[in-house]
Amino acid sequence: MADPRRFSDRAEAGARLGAALRDRGVDADVVLAIPRGGLPLGRAVADALDAPLDIVVAQKIGAPGNPEYAIGAVASDGTVWRNEEAFSRTGSDEDYFEREREREAENARGKVEQYRGDRPAPDLTGKRVVVVDDGVATGSTVRACLRMLADRDAERIVLAVPVGPPRTVDELSAMADDVVCLLTPSGFMGVGQFYERFDQVSDEEAMSYLELDE
Structure with a gap:
């Protein structure tokens, strides 16, 4: 059963x-x-x-030195959500978060293009x-x-x-x-x-x- x-x-x-x-x-x-x-x-x-x-599509934004631990995520259009508690606890800073946001937003856009093609x-x-x-x-x-x-x-x-x-x-x-x-x-x-x-x-x-x- x-x-x-x-x-x-x-x-x-x-x-x-x-x-x-x-x-x-x-x-x-x-x-x-x-x-x-x-x-x-x-x-x-x-x-x-x-x-x-x-x-x-959205991509996780990982913590410094621990990419599996999410401090936020960014969607394919750049819309971002940030876990303020995790952001503070992991010692992240704004420069790091912005770099990762841009990188993961690009990854998300690439995944949309891969999956959707010309549709x-x-x-x-x-x-x-x-x-x-x-x-x-x-x-x-x-x-x-x-x-x-x-x-x-x-x-x-x-x-x-x-x-x-x-x-x-x-x-x-x-x-x-x-x-x-x-x-x-x-x-x-x-x-x-x-x-x-x-x-x-x-x-x-x-x-x-x-x-x-x-």
Whole structure:
């Protein structure tokens, strides 16, 4: 019997997320997945909601000497979110943050070009948008994405993730019109602990989920 507190893989997490969104009566004009790990779930959610799938991209800004520890994130259009507590605690300074912001914004733009190719970005004006990722920990990249989308005149933005710690999910609820999160465990150590299989998703695999809409 499947463990309801875990997901077998991203495909199952996406299917459960899509069913939860349908049950809540969430409608979508477009589903935006965060590459790479969000795209397998985004495909399942887009199919469940009968909506096209596209991407929204942000890159983490790592701390000096510890690139895996996020002190912020920047979206592909340069929109930035900064974790002021982490920024202060890691001894970062404004010059370092600005250099990394510019570098990671360029990386984010490159990823958008790689994934989207010649296809134009979807016009979100007046649209109902569902943003999907495979889970949140600090939620840094999701925060930068939501901040960018807030300026795109969408009618409604719903964040949908399978799992995240209660504090992060609560904070993200202030940045979206609604947040759908299937699991909010208090003993949260990392997203991967809630998946039986949590392999890294390659760019090639991630892009294959978008090709189904072409």
